[in-house]
Amino acid sequence: MPDITLTTLNKLKQSGEKFACLTAYDALFAHLESSAGVELLLIGDSLGMVLQGHDSTLPVTVEDMEYHTRAVKRGNQGALIMSDLPFMSCATLDRALDASTRLMQAGAHVVKLEGAGWLADTIGVLTRNGIPVCAHLGLTPQTVNVTGGYKVQGREDDKARELLADAIALAEAGAALLLLECVPSALAAEITRSVNVPVIGIGAGPDTDGQMLVVHDMLGLSFNGRMAKFVKNFMTGQPDIQSALRAYVAAVKAIEFPTAEHEF
Ligand SMILES: Nc1nc(=O)c2c([nH]1)NC[C@@H]1CN(c3ccc(C(=O)N[C@@H](CCC(=O)O)C(=O)O)cc3)CN21
Numbered sequence: 001m002p003d004i005t006l007t008t009l010n011k012l013k014q015s016g017e018k019f020a021c022l023t024a025y026d027a028l029f030a031h032l033e034s035s036a037g038v039e040l041l042l043i044g045d046s047l048g049m050v051l052q053g054h055d056s057t058l059p060v061t062v063e064d065m066e067y068h069t070r071a072v073k074r075g076n077q078g079a080l081i082m083s084d085l086p087f088m089s090c091a092t093l094d095r096a097l098d099a100s101t102r103l104m105q106a107g108a109h110v111v112k113l114e115g116a117g118w119l120a121d122t123i124g125v126l127t128r129n130g131i132p133v134c135a136h137l138g139l140t141p142q143t144v145n146v147t148g149g150y151k152v153q154g155r156e157d158d159k160a161r162e163l164l165a166d167a168i169a170l171a172e173a174g175a176a177l178l179l180l181e182c183v184p185s186a187l188a189a190e191i192t193r194s195v196n197v198p199v200i201g202i203g204a205g206p207d208t209d210g211q212m213l214v215v216h217d218m219l220g221l222s223f224n225g226r227m228a229k230f231v232k233n234f235m236t237g238q239p240d241i242q243s244a245l246r247a248y249v250a251a252v253k254a255i256e257f258p259t260a261e262h263e264f
């Protein structure tokens with residue numbers, strides 16, 4: 001068992017203490033981040049863009065996710081490990097069970113899937129079989145070809161009500177965690193108050209229980225220039241990567257990140 005478990009995150013939610021999450025794709029970063037106090041490491045399918053150079057997350061395979069999950073497991077110092085179920089791996093229940101089994105056996109403690117209310121049954125079956133699930137709502141990069149871009153979700157009243165209803169339904173279906181990407185801060189705050197499970201935000205304002213960023217983004221590293229509005233460069237003023245990681249954890253705990261400039 002890791003030092004940080006879902007029980008730890010639930011206690012942090014109840015006490016109001018924020019927790020820090022970052023993507024990690026290899027053993028070195030897993031070691032640095034977990035040693036700096038990051039509670040949850042995400043092997044994100046963003047690795048398709050950040051590591052592999054694709055223009056979306058769609059080319060990432062379950063095999064890719066297994067490879068990086070194994071590496072993160074070797075470097076991890078007690079953090080909770082979450083792995084993304086990649087594009088199309090939840091299209092049928094059989095596929096979701098197979099992919100989730102492979103990620104758990106590679107070292108994940110939790111799997112994350114993109115999707116809304118229609119995944120409630122899948123979440124129930126995985127959970128009953130011992131696989132905790134994080135439901136990723138709001139901006140879901142695997143549906144970029146349907147939505148037409150990486151845009152803020154839940155801005156209109158009817159869309160906001162639908163997102164809140166989905167979040168409540170998925171928590172009731174057994175989701176152990178929720179992740180909200182690029183939703184207005186007020187909606188994220190309402191969802192966080194409305195469910196008993198810990199809610200992680202990226203571009204969702206300061207009121208979620210945990211914060212997430214892509215580690216390369218928060219270190220100021222990119223090859224296509226422009227960063228999303230919710231990103232802050234924590235290398236600024238820091239002598240090394242370890243210090244930047246500790247500064248991120250401290251800023252999340254102190255609720256000094258995110259501020260208005262990172263919100264929608
Ligand atoms: N390096 C990296 N960081 C990420 O956070 C990330 C990835 N890659 N790849 C997968 C997805 C794609 N993500 C993205 C990509 C772009 C925006 C973006 O440019 N958003 C606009 C919102 C515009 C609007 O609707 O108002 C922004 O200005 O931030 C957001 C999330 C998040 N994920």
Ligand SMILES: CC(C)C(=O)C(=O)O
Nearest residue numbers: 023044045046084202
């Ligand atoms: C941006 C986060 C939430 C993610 O899903 C990823 O890194 O793939």
Ligand SMILES: [Mg+2]
Nearest residue numbers: 044045046084
């Ligand atoms: Mg992802």
